[in-house]
Amino acid sequence: MRLEWPGFHLACEEGRLEFSWSGAGVLEMGVERCEAAMCRGSETGGGLQLVFRFRPVPDSAASPTVVRVDVPNQYEQSALSFVERLWHQHQVPDRPEPTVEDTGLERVPDDPEWFVAPVHPASEELFRDVMIRIADDGA
Structure with missing residues (x-):
């Protein structure tokens, strides 16, 4: 071909x-x-x-x-x-199998090896704004 x-x-x-x-x-x-x-x-x-x-x-x-x-x-x-x-x-597919990156964003992975600390309120606000913009762009 x-x-x-x-x-x-x-x-x-x-x-x-x-x-x-x-x-x-x-x-x-x-x-x-x-x-x-x-x-x-x-x-x-x-x-x-x-x-x-x-x-x-x-x-x-x-x-x-x-x-x-x-x-x-x-x-x-x-x-x-x-x-x-x-x-x-x-038998080449028209799109790849979903990977970890394709499955969506996770705030904090549910994994015992991750250390989690309190987040500053400004970071929380930024995170919410970004997630809202992502949702709006996808609509």
């Missing part, structure tokens, strides 16, 4: 995803490490963005790797088709 436009090339061959940016670099990742592949609205304006999330190598301290690529308008349908083929041919 291949997807390309001027300055960018993406291939899925022999169990590897290879991202190549002309004159910039190449990233090669195993398809088995891809925990999500999706298309969504671009963060840099209109259009579409490819987003791939890869889990770290087992037993490493590395964080997940996320690759985002803005798709030129004339290649959007090809990008959607590429991602759909990944879903079906390689």
Whole structure:
């Protein structure tokens, strides 16, 4: 499977995803490490963005790797088709399993290893204001 436009090339061959940016670099990742592949609205304006999330190598301290690529308008349908083929041919999900970070904010973890001290009233007020703003932004 291949997807390309001027300055960018993406291939899925022999169990590897290879991202190549002309004159910039190449990233090669195993398809088995891809925990999500999706298309969504671009963060840099209109259009579409490819987003791939890869889990770290087992037993490493590395964080997940996320690759985002803005798709030129004339290649959007090809990008959607590429991602759909990944879903079906390689069982790559369209979104990752929820992680601790995705499960929501906790004020203080319920964990005996955490030390908790009284909080200053100004900090309490700031916390309430931030939580209200977050709730309002999500509505």
